[in-house]
Amino acid sequence: MKNDEKFLAGSPKSRETFSSGLAIFFATLGSAVGLGNIWKFPYLTGANGGGAFILIYLVCIALVGVPIMVAEFYLGRKTRSNAVGVFRKLKASKYWRVIGFMGMASSFLIMFFYSAVAGWVYAYVFKAIRGDFRGLSGLSFEQARLVVESQFSEAVSGPVSPFVWQAIAISVVALILCAGVKKGIERVTKTLMPVLLVLIVVCVIRALTLEGATEGFNFLARVDFSKVDASVVLTALGLAFFKLSLGMGTMITYGSYFTSDNNLIKTSFHVALSDTVVSLLAGLAVFPVVFTFGLAPEGGPGLLFQTIPLVFSLLPFGNILLILFFLLTSIAATTAMISMVEVVVVFFTEELKMKRTTAVLLNTSVMLIVGALTVHPSSIFGSARIFGKSFFDSFDYMSSNILLPIGGLLIAIYVGYRVSSANLKLELSNQGILKNGRLVSTYHSVLRYVTPLLLFLVFLNVIGVLTF
Numbered sequence: 001m002k003n004d005e006k007f008l009a010g011s012p013k014s015r016e017t018f019s020s021g022l023a024i025f026f027a028t029l030g031s032a033v034g035l036g037n038i039w040k041f042p043y044l045t046g047a048n049g050g051g052a053f054i055l056i057y058l059v060c061i062a063l064v065g066v067p068i069m070v071a072e073f074y075l076g077r078k079t080r081s082n083a084v085g086v087f088r089k090l091k092a093s094k095y096w097r098v099i100g101f102m103g104m105a106s107s108f109l110i111m112f113f114y115s116a117v118a119g120w121v122y123a124y125v126f127k128a129i130r131g132d133f134r135g136l137s138g139l140s141f142e143q144a145r146l147v148v149e150s151q152f153s154e155a156v157s158g159p160v161s162p163f164v165w166q167a168i169a170i171s172v173v174a175l176i177l178c179a180g181v182k183k184g185i186e187r188v189t190k191t192l193m194p195v196l197l198v199l200i201v202v203c204v205i206r207a208l209t210l211e212g213a214t215e216g217f218n219f220l221a222r223v224d225f226s227k228v229d230a231s232v233v234l235t236a237l238g239l240a241f242f243k244l245s246l247g248m249g250t251m252i253t254y255g256s257y258f259t260s261d262n263n264l265i266k267t268s269f270h271v272a273l274s275d276t277v278v279s280l281l282a283g284l285a286v287f288p289v290v291f292t293f294g295l296a297p298e299g300g301p302g303l304l305f306q307t308i309p310l311v312f313s314l315l316p317f318g319n320i321l322l323i324l325f326f327l328l329t330s331i332a333a334t335t336a337m338i339s340m341v342e343v344v345v346v347f348f349t350e351e352l353k354m355k356r357t358t359a360v361l362l363n364t365s366v367m368l369i370v371g372a373l374t375v376h377p378s379s380i381f382g383s384a385r386i387f388g389k390s391f392f393d394s395f396d397y398m399s400s401n402i403l404l405p406i407g408g409l410l411i412a413i414y415v416g417y418r419v420s421s422a423n424l425k426l427e428l429s430n431q432g433i434l435k436n437g438r439l440v441s442t443y444h445s446v447l448r449y450v451t452p453l454l455l456f457l458v459f460l461n462v463i464g465v466l467t468f
């Protein structure tokens, strides 16, 4: 703790930091790994044609995701501030604060639907405990598929239960946030992330020994660019931002809790790599099941909830493993939500001087009320459409595909062009302790020339100015 106090000289006494490099890694990974890997990555891959989508996604992670993550860590740790306060502390023109405000808007938009999906996961823990999926192993593949399909639509469109589960999910987030960063976030992430990984690997092994394994594997590995158009590229880019929790200040906020001796570039690589491995494993667990049981690869948001009960129904102790899987997924979803809401909470406590508990309760209440009213099929706005999309889809589209990439572009421009290379070098080498001068120079060039250019090209393409 003494060390931390020294590092925090000049910032408010009450600010916490994570306690060690390992805690930093797991807390950050806890933000990155969530429903994005386990739920969104497989279904977007399915809907966008498989291998080619994954390849574009990987390029986005390497050339856009990692550089922006380092830039966010830089901003956070350098200023030890929230996503809006950063630009005040750096004495930047006040227009840059728009990054922080847009980030908060994204946090709300994402939470509206993310907490609903987290609610589905919580509901599935309960369903698995109750034994709803016990009978699956005795059925034919066709019958089993019909059962999981109807179970899913029942779970998400019931008149009461989706709302209750969403409320429970948000309440858990609120409780942990009230406990504070170190106690709340560190404790949960450090122990449970490794267990989730083991369970996913179990799923993968079983899935890869199914009849449909080759077909599932080929679907992920076949690179067919004929289905790729601008919207597929934008979706892959949006997913890269979503996956690594970028473009809205989450990593600025977490960076502000890092210790001064943390190697920011290394941490970014480790987090991005581990996160990608988890996503790919989730894909390997899901698609063999899809092809074995005749589900539609482009089946959408229900994909995870239909495939996982099926694969566990074919394993010894399947029901116990199923309970464990959804339990750990609910925890991954919860730690990701914590990082999302934390951005808004620190803004309220530091910039508006609100008490932490009040800030948590106020913001999570808004997230719950607006989220519940809009995203469920049986809610009052359930059938409403904006630009031809449901509220659920349009919140997702506006945040992932528009706000996060624009936030990322602005962050890249700020750190690439407004921060002097001497300052950047000093912070990224921990005041000269790390001898990584060449790496930092390369990084700086990528952040100045490659990352913004790619983002810009994708935008031009999306609005139709440029076609390729």
Ligand code: TRP
Pocket: 031, 032, 033, 034, 035, 036, 037, 110, 241, 242, 243, 244, 245, 246, 247, 248, 250, 336, 337, 339, 340
């Ligand atoms: N990365 C998380 C996931 O994959 C979601 C998430 C957490 C997020 N914090 C974020 C997405 C901030 C965008 C921005 O599930």
